[in-house]
Amino acid sequence: MSEIFDRTIMAELSEDGRSRRQAMLMGGAALAAAAAGSLLPGGARAGAAGKTEKPIDFLFAIYPNGTLLDFAGPNEILSLLPDTKVRFASPAGGLVTLEKGVIFGPTEKLSDVQKVDVICVPGALDLSAMMKPEILRHVRRLSETARYVTSVCTGSIILAASGVLKGKRSACHWAFLNVLKEYGAIPDPARIVKDGRFMSGGGVTAGIDFGMAIAAELRGAQAAQEVQLLVQYDPQPPFHAGNPLDAPPKIRDAVFKILPGSENGLMRPIL
Amino acid sequence: MSEIFDRTIMAELSEDGRSRRQAMLMGGAALAAAAAGSLLPGGARAGAAGKTEKPIDFLFAIYPNGTLLDFAGPNEILSLLPDTKVRFASPAGGLVTLEKGVIFGPTEKLSDVQKVDVICVPGALDLSAMMKPEILRHVRRLSETARYVTSVCTGSIILAASGVLKGKRSACHWAFLNVLKEYGAIPDPARIVKDGRFMSGGGVTAGIDFGMAIAAELRGAQAAQEVQLLVQYDPQPPFHAGNPLDAPPKIRDAVFKILPGSENGLMRPIL
Numbered sequence: 001m002s003e004i005f006d007r008t009i010m011a012e013l014s015e016d017g018r019s020r021r022q023a024m025l026m027g028g029a030a031l032a033a034a035a036a037g038s039l040l041p042g043g044a045r046a047g048a049a050g051k052t053e054k055p056i057d058f059l060f061a062i063y064p065n066g067t068l069l070d071f072a073g074p075n076e077i078l079s080l081l082p083d084t085k086v087r088f089a090s091p092a093g094g095l096v097t098l099e100k101g102v103i104f105g106p107t108e109k110l111s112d113v114q115k116v117d118v119i120c121v122p123g124a125l126d127l128s129a130m131m132k133p134e135i136l137r138h139v140r141r142l143s144e145t146a147r148y149v150t151s152v153c154t155g156s157i158i159l160a161a162s163g164v165l166k167g168k169r170s171a172c173h174w175a176f177l178n179v180l181k182e183y184g185a186i187p188d189p190a191r192i193v194k195d196g197r198f199m200s201g202g203g204v205t206a207g208i209d210f211g212m213a214i215a216a217e218l219r220g221a222q223a224a225q226e227v228q229l230l231v232q233y234d235p236q237p238p239f240h241a242g243n244p245l246d247a248p249p250k251i252r253d254a255v256f257k258i259l260p261g262s263e264n265g266l267m268r269p270i271l
Numbered sequence: 272m273s274e275i276f277d278r279t280i281m282a283e284l285s286e287d288g289r290s291r292r293q294a295m296l297m298g299g300a301a302l303a304a305a306a307a308g309s310l311l312p313g314g315a316r317a318g319a320a321g322k323t324e325k326p327i328d329f330l331f332a333i334y335p336n337g338t339l340l341d342f343a344g345p346n347e348i349l350s351l352l353p354d355t356k357v358r359f360a361s362p363a364g365g366l367v368t369l370e371k372g373v374i375f376g377p378t379e380k381l382s383d384v385q386k387v388d389v390i391c392v393p394g395a396l397d398l399s400a401m402m403k404p405e406i407l408r409h410v411r412r413l414s415e416t417a418r419y420v421t422s423v424c425t426g427s428i429i430l431a432a433s434g435v436l437k438g439k440r441s442a443c444h445w446a447f448l449n450v451l452k453e454y455g456a457i458p459d460p461a462r463i464v465k466d467g468r469f470m471s472g473g474g475v476t477a478g479i480d481f482g483m484a485i486a487a488e489l490r491g492a493q494a495a496q497e498v499q500l501l502v503q504y505d506p507q508p509p510f511h512a513g514n515p516l517d518a519p520p521k522i523r524d525a526v527f528k529i530l531p532g533s534e535n536g537l538m539r540p541i542l
Contacts, residue, residue, distance in 0.1 A: 069502070072343035076475060079371050086371075095366075095374065100350050100357075103366065105374045153503075174503055191507045203503030204347060208476060213509050225512035225522040226529070231340070232424075232445055232474030234513025235506035236462045238484050241496035242505025251496040258497070 056084045056218055059116040061139060062107060063090050063129040066098050069204050070122030070152045074211030080227045081215050089113050091135050099124060110138045118214065119146045122207065123153025123173060126270040136162040150199045150214060152207035154269050159200075160185040161271075169195040171210075173203030174244055175255075175262035176269055187265065205242075208233065327355045327489055330387040332410060333378060334361050334400040337369050340475050341393030341423045345482030351498045352486050360384050362406050370395060381409045389485065390417045393478065394424025394444060397541040407433040421470045421485060423478035425540050430471075431456040432542075440466040442481075444474030445515055446526075446533035447540055458536065476513075479504065 058078050060071045071088075079086050090096045093109030111134075119142045121130070130136070139162040143149040151159050156170040160183035169186045171193040172179070180187045191202045192213045199217070201210025212233070216224035241247040244262075247255070256263040329349050331342045342359075350357050361367045364380030382405075390413045392401070401407065410433040414420040422430050427441040431454035440457045442464040443450070451458045462473045463484045470488070472481025483504070487495035512518040515533075518526070527534040 067347070068343050069347040072339050076338070076340040088373075101377075102359075103374070103376045106372075191503075191505065192509065203501075205479060205502050205504045205506065209507050209509065216509065221510065222522065222525070225510045225518065226525050228508065228510055228512040229515065229518050229522055229526045230529070231476050232462075232513055233476040233508055234462065234511075234517065235476065235508065236480050237499065237504055237506065238463065238480065238487065239492065239496045239499055240505075241499040242503055244500065246505065247496065247500050251493065251500055254493070254497050255500045258501070 054083070056081075056118065057087065057116040058084055058118045058218075059087045059089055059113060059120065059142070061089050061110060061119060061121045061130070061142075062096055062098075062104070063124070063127075063135075064097055065126035065129060066096070066122055066124045067153065067204060068098050068100075068102055068104065070124070070155065070207050071120070073205065073207035074120065074152060074201075074214070076231055077208065077211030077215050077224075077227050080230055081219050082223055084218065087113070087116070091129055091132075099126075110135065110142075113138075113142060115145050116142055117146060118148040118150060118218070119143055120150040120152065120214075121155035121158045123151070123155040123157075123204070124269075125154070127154060127158055128270050130158045131161060131271050140164055146197075148197050148199055148214065148217070150201075150210070152201045152210055153203045154179075156180060156185065156200050157183070157269055165198065168198045169193055170198065171200040171202045171206070174265060175203070175259045175267040176265065178265035179267075179269065325354070327352075327389065328358065328387040329355055329389045329489075330358045330360055330384060330391065330413070332360050332381060332390060332392045332401070332413075333367055333369075333375070334395070334398075334406075335368055336397035336400060337367070337393055337395045338424065338475060339369050339371075339373055339375065341395070341426065341478050342391070344476065344478035345391065345423060345472075345485070347502055348479065348482030348486050348495075348498050351501055352490050353494055355489065358384070358387070362400055362403075370397075381406065381413075384409075384413060386416050387413055388417060389419040389421060389489070390414055391421040391423065391485075392426035392429045394422070394426040394428075394475070395540070396425070398425060398429055399541050401429045402432060402542050411435055417468075419468050419470055419485065419488070421472075421481070423472045423481055424474045425450075427451060427456065427471050428454070428540055436469065439469045440464055441469065442471040442473045442477070445536060446474070446530045446538040447536065449536035450538075450540065 078084055088107040089110040090107040093107055095103050095105035097103055143164040153173045154176050156172045157179055159165050160180050165185035169188040177187045191206050192210050193200045199214055201207050241251045244252050259267045261267040349355055359378040360381040361378040364378055366374050366376035368374055414435040424444045425447050427443045428450055430436050431451050436456035440459040448458045462477050463481050464471045472478050512522045515523050530538045532538040
């Protein structure tokens with residue numbers, strides 16, 4: 001598949017090149033912004049002024065059937081953070097078919113990644129692609145040398161299965177939270193959980209809050225808040241049904257029925 | 272590129288097939304969930320019980336250099352909504368290289384899409400791929416027959432440029448909000464704006480709130496709230512800097528400097 005992948009990338013880059021050439025006609029900030037391929041003109045990022053720190057290597061370990069928003073949320077935050085290089089890896093490398101058939105990439109092959117500063121494992125219902133012993137071994141290997149070992153949603157179940165969360169507190173999607181116990185981790189229902197160098201977010205959308213928290217941890221509160229304003233993260237949900245404690249009983253009971261076992265935090269992921 | 276694209280899809284589907292075969296060993300809910308390729312087991316979706324309505328065709332019109340989270344947010348909400356079919360289209364069809372070089376797909380070719388119930392145009396800094404007259408013509412054509420014409424972030428500038436927002440109130444990323452006036456639309460700083468059949472969200476992360484609002488509009492408050500609980504949308508940002516009115520002055524001023532013109536809502540997108 002790597003040849004197909006390379007040719008696809010090349011075709012896309014060439015298309016991208018056209019946009020950039022067009023942008024060059026604009027001059028000034030627009031030109032620089034197009035070159036940076038970012039919301040931020042001039043290649044600048046939030047809080048970047050004068051910084052000369054070594055870039056942080058931030059790796060999302062994604063996989064087939066994964067949930068897009070679990071990593072698309074924190075990716076948007078981390079990608080705008082100064083001196084931070086976001087990378088994606090997956091068990092097979094290349095393009096990855098996520099939940100609902102969407103294709104995302106490019107990704108490096110997980111086994112090819114030597115070392116990162118932060119590893120983040122996002123979640124899904126179907127964790128099977130990551131639950132193979134040879135893949136869990138790479139998750140463990142990268143976790144042992146990372147400054148921060150992190151997850152969003154049921155990604156914490158993958159981390160736990162790799163053996164690195166023994167005795168550590170961790171968040172998880174509420175419906176699956178207590179599955180963590182089966183791997184020796186300590187379930188914590190909070191939306192963002194930090195236990196030493198382990199940081200985790202709750203279900204799906206919690207990835208954005210987690211992203212903000214790790215951004216502040218990595219580059220300080222000023223830079224994190226600048227990114228927050230850049231992505232206008234001032235959430236105003238039109239309803240209040242986002243966790244089982246606050247949701248109206250009618251909503252909660254309907255969802256308990258959709259997700260068997262979730263009333264006890266014991267919905268089974270596909271392992 | 273279509274041959275490459277087809278071969279990539281086939282390779283990925285075959286890989287996907289392996290996961291599903293493995294999931295079959297689990298039996299029961301897990302099997303059904305794997306077959307549905309969704310967080311929800313049994314092919315069920317929130318509030319779906321007994322419904323026989325015609326599925327809603329919900330189209331995201333995406334494009335090269337677009338911002339992933341602008342549509343990944345509402346996509347997660349809409350994909351879990353009952354009787355709702357989410358589609359993606361782009362100017363050239365196939366895989367699309369978004370901002371920061373990430374590849375997303377598959378997409379239909381925009382000119383091939385006949386008619387949809389909802390069109391949603393997400394945003395970016397670089398709108399140039401959508402600003403070509405022949406592409407704007409398709410945006411206008413689909414908007415004229417859609418039940419709802421919607422956008423996230425600077426996607427409203429694309430809609431406005433296509434001519435469909437004349438005299439309509441619309442949201443936009445705060446930094447670009449007043450650019451809407453140049454196309455005869457009425458800028459509204461609210462996070463979610465509804466003006467008749469036109470609905471829009473503010474910058475980037477507002478796409479999730481917009482997604483919740485349109486979900487309720489399309490399938491009712493019960494179904495929308497069930498999805499909210501499924502994706503644990505109970506936001507708890509660790510800082511309060513998500514809009515220029517609330518952000519600490521130090522944060523706001525730094526971002527005004529990063530985004531020239533934004534203090535007046537007149538940051539220039541790439542057109």
